[in-house]
Amino acid sequence: MKRRTFNQSLTLAALYGAGESVTERHAEAAALPERPLYRSVTKFQHAPPPFSRPGEVTSVHAANSINVESEQVNVPVMREMMAQGMRSLTGDEQTRDAWARFISPADVVGIKVNCSGAPGIMSTPEVVAEIVNNLVAVGVAPERIYIYERFLDQVESVHYDRYVPKGVHVEVVELLRRSILRYDPDTYVEVDFFGEDDTRSNMVRMVTERFTKIVNVPNMKDHGAAGVTGCLKNIAYGNFSNVARSHYREKTNTYSFIGTLASLEPLRSRTVLHIMDGLRGVWQGGPFSPTRQFRFYPQQIMFGTDPVSMDRLLIDIIEEKRKAEKAISVWDHSIENIRNGRERFLREPGHIEYAGTLGLGVYDIAKIRKKNIEL
Amino acid sequence: MSIARISADTAPPEGFEKLPAPGVQYRMNVATASSAPWVDANGWRIDRRKARGYFYDVTGAAAALSAAEAFAYDAEAVIHTDDAGLKSFENIAGYLKRIEARPLPVLANIGVIDDGSESTGEILNLLARRNLLFKIVSVADPTRLNLNIKPDATAAQNPSMFAQRIRGQLTDEKRLLRIYGSEVVLGRLTGDGARARLHLLNYDSRRSVPGVRVRVLGVYSKVAGVEAPLQDIRSDQVATEFTVPEVNVYSVIDLAK
Numbered sequence: 001m002k003r004r005t006f007n008q009s010l011t012l013a014a015l016y017g018a019g020e021s022v023t024e025r026h027a028e029a030a031a032l033p034e035r036p037l038y039r040s041v042t043k044f045q046h047a048p049p050p051f052s053r054p055g056e057v058t059s060v061h062a063a064n065s066i067n068v069e070s071e072q073v074n075v076p077v078m079r080e081m082m083a084q085g086m087r088s089l090t091g092d093e094q095t096r097d098a099w100a101r102f103i104s105p106a107d108v109v110g111i112k113v114n115c116s117g118a119p120g121i122m123s124t125p126e127v128v129a130e131i132v133n134n135l136v137a138v139g140v141a142p143e144r145i146y147i148y149e150r151f152l153d154q155v156e157s158v159h160y161d162r163y164v165p166k167g168v169h170v171e172v173v174e175l176l177r178r179s180i181l182r183y184d185p186d187t188y189v190e191v192d193f194f195g196e197d198d199t200r201s202n203m204v205r206m207v208t209e210r211f212t213k214i215v216n217v218p219n220m221k222d223h224g225a226a227g228v229t230g231c232l233k234n235i236a237y238g239n240f241s242n243v244a245r246s247h248y249r250e251k252t253n254t255y256s257f258i259g260t261l262a263s264l265e266p267l268r269s270r271t272v273l274h275i276m277d278g279l280r281g282v283w284q285g286g287p288f289s290p291t292r293q294f295r296f297y298p299q300q301i302m303f304g305t306d307p308v309s310m311d312r313l314l315i316d317i318i319e320e321k322r323k324a325e326k327a328i329s330v331w332d333h334s335i336e337n338i339r340n341g342r343e344r345f346l347r348e349p350g351h352i353e354y355a356g357t358l359g360l361g362v363y364d365i366a367k368i369r370k371k372n373i374e375l
Numbered sequence: 376m377s378i379a380r381i382s383a384d385t386a387p388p389e390g391f392e393k394l395p396a397p398g399v400q401y402r403m404n405v406a407t408a409s410s411a412p413w414v415d416a417n418g419w420r421i422d423r424r425k426a427r428g429y430f431y432d433v434t435g436a437a438a439a440l441s442a443a444e445a446f447a448y449d450a451e452a453v454i455h456t457d458d459a460g461l462k463s464f465e466n467i468a469g470y471l472k473r474i475e476a477r478p479l480p481v482l483a484n485i486g487v488i489d490d491g492s493e494s495t496g497e498i499l500n501l502l503a504r505r506n507l508l509f510k511i512v513s514v515a516d517p518t519r520l521n522l523n524i525k526p527d528a529t530a531a532q533n534p535s536m537f538a539q540r541i542r543g544q545l546t547d548e549k550r551l552l553r554i555y556g557s558e559v560v561l562g563r564l565t566g567d568g569a570r571a572r573l574h575l576l577n578y579d580s581r582r583s584v585p586g587v588r589v590r591v592l593g594v595y596s597k598v599a600g601v602e603a604p605l606q607d608i609r610s611d612q613v614a615t616e617f618t619v620p621e622v623n624v625y626s627v628i629d630l631a632k
Binding site: 198 | 539547555556558587588607616
């Protein structure tokens with residue numbers, strides 16, 4: 001609802017304007033994306049990245065990286081994918097040197113996994129374990145490594161602890177759902193989307209108080225609200241409280257909210273590396289995957305420092321699969337899809353381009369340089 | 376500040392108004408977090424001061440909440456309840472007895488000219504639920520109140536929209552109280568300019584709220600919870616903020632400049 005500016009002096013008459021109704025507000029919600037008024041609060045300044053390659057993405061594909069029947073990961077192949085991907089990204093000959101461009105032994109590293117679709121789809125434990133192995137190889141003690149997600153029930157089903165060395169932390173932000181205690185009260189984005197009273201989304205406290213670096217490990221998924229969910233959404237919605245309020249009926253506000261969250265310091269500066277786990281993917285119904293009906297197997301992992309470029313490429317991956325399955329485009333913004341029950345939300349894949357306008361990366365497909373490696 | 380008494384009678388004493396059971400109803404709708412829980416709170420009814428006392432006929436944890444509500448609003452109350460309610464009442468009564476009396480005037484910056492109608496009552500209810508602190512006035516008082524409201528028939532058509540417009544006109548920056556992190560905790564603020572007392576009522580009496588962030592307009596150098604540790608206390612040029620890590624049925628926070 002738009003706020004109007006009223007005269008603040010004596011007002012005796014009712015403020016309610018005749019004629020406006022919930023129906024009209026509903027119609028308003030179906031209009032093109034608006035940009036709500038955001039207030040970003042942080043004491044942190046932008047810090048230069050340790051290694052940056054705007055517009056560059058390395059994709060490593062291996063047809064035998066995962067068994068599509070059993071969904072068992074071929075660990076040696078996956079490890080080779082990780083090694084070649086990182087070396088290609090940095091240009092180093094040694095894998096350890098590639099990792100050392102981003103991480104030093106003194107760092108405290110957060111690995112932001114995605115478990116919103118667990119146990120059907122999540123940041124694959126074997127992939128996460130390989131990331132941990134590489135962090136340890138460059139000298140980071142296990143006790144300085146944190147695998148983290150927001151919700152306990154999502155993480156519990158994955159058992160990352162079984163795959164990583166002793167000492168590595170597996171942390172959850174909301175031990176009780178909606179608990180605010182592990183969010184930083186001083187670092188937040190404030191916005192009123194639909195007249196809700198709780199207008200703050202606070203950053204995860206581990207990000208502001210503990211981590212010096214973050215490795216982002218999203219999946220390749222369609223998303224009913226955001227269009228697709230990759231690097232940006234995992235970083236944004238995965239690191240703040242009270243984000244579900246951005247959705248009301250078919251309107252999601254993801255167009256502008258995702259980029260706004262992802263650009264808040266220190267999250268922006270501390271997220272130094274994105275590894276998009278596409279061994280599995282979801283082409284419809286994302287971010288969830290309760291059955292295998294809409295799951296597919298891109299069998300690839302993408303590497304980059306530019307979340308916008310990576311997500312731009314993700315759109316093509318999801319779109320191609322959806323087209324093959326005769327599903328509507330993620331760009332389809334027709335309100336008819338809502339009315340006939342085909343879709344629940346108006347999808348906003350434009351959130352990626354918007355994030356590009358905030359300086360988070362390169363969106364123009366003509367300017368993105370993708371290196372493909374086939375194992 | 377008196378503590379409610381328990382009664383075996385199911386009928387209210389003479390001159391007492393029977394109040395609905397306070398609590399919360401969760402509405403499991405489609406479309407996520409904008410479907411806020413429905414809070415049944417009586418503070419606005421008590422504020423109308425139409426009766427000499429208030430009667431609650433409640434069960435279980437609602438007995439504690441009823442006692443806390445009456446205490447926070449400085450109202451005489453009688454509660455009829457069951458065995459489970461008696462237990463919850465005893466727990467809260469012990470806490471209430473330990474709270475040092477601190478009679479302070481109600482703090483509000485919205486004045487509502489109350490015609491006593493049901494529709495105005497609904498508006499008062501919605502303001503209370505949004506922690507838009509109001510006081511009932513007989514005439515507008517622009518010198519002491521940022522906003523003065525006299526609801527009319529159009530307001531009655533859509534009280535929710537009307538309350539939202541009041542919020543918009545006041546602006547969130549001028550609100551005396553903000554509560555972040557919960558939709559079921561309502562606040563009542565009293566103060567005299569130098570000191571203030573915040574009463575927090577958790578209307579989901581069956582479970583504690585795992586933390587709320589509170590913002591009170593005004594710069595207070597001393598902030599302390601009564602038997603409730605606080606975290607991350609901050610002040611800027613206009614407001615004071617703090618986190619209450621756990622809100623059981625009722626929490627009291629004292630502030631001083």
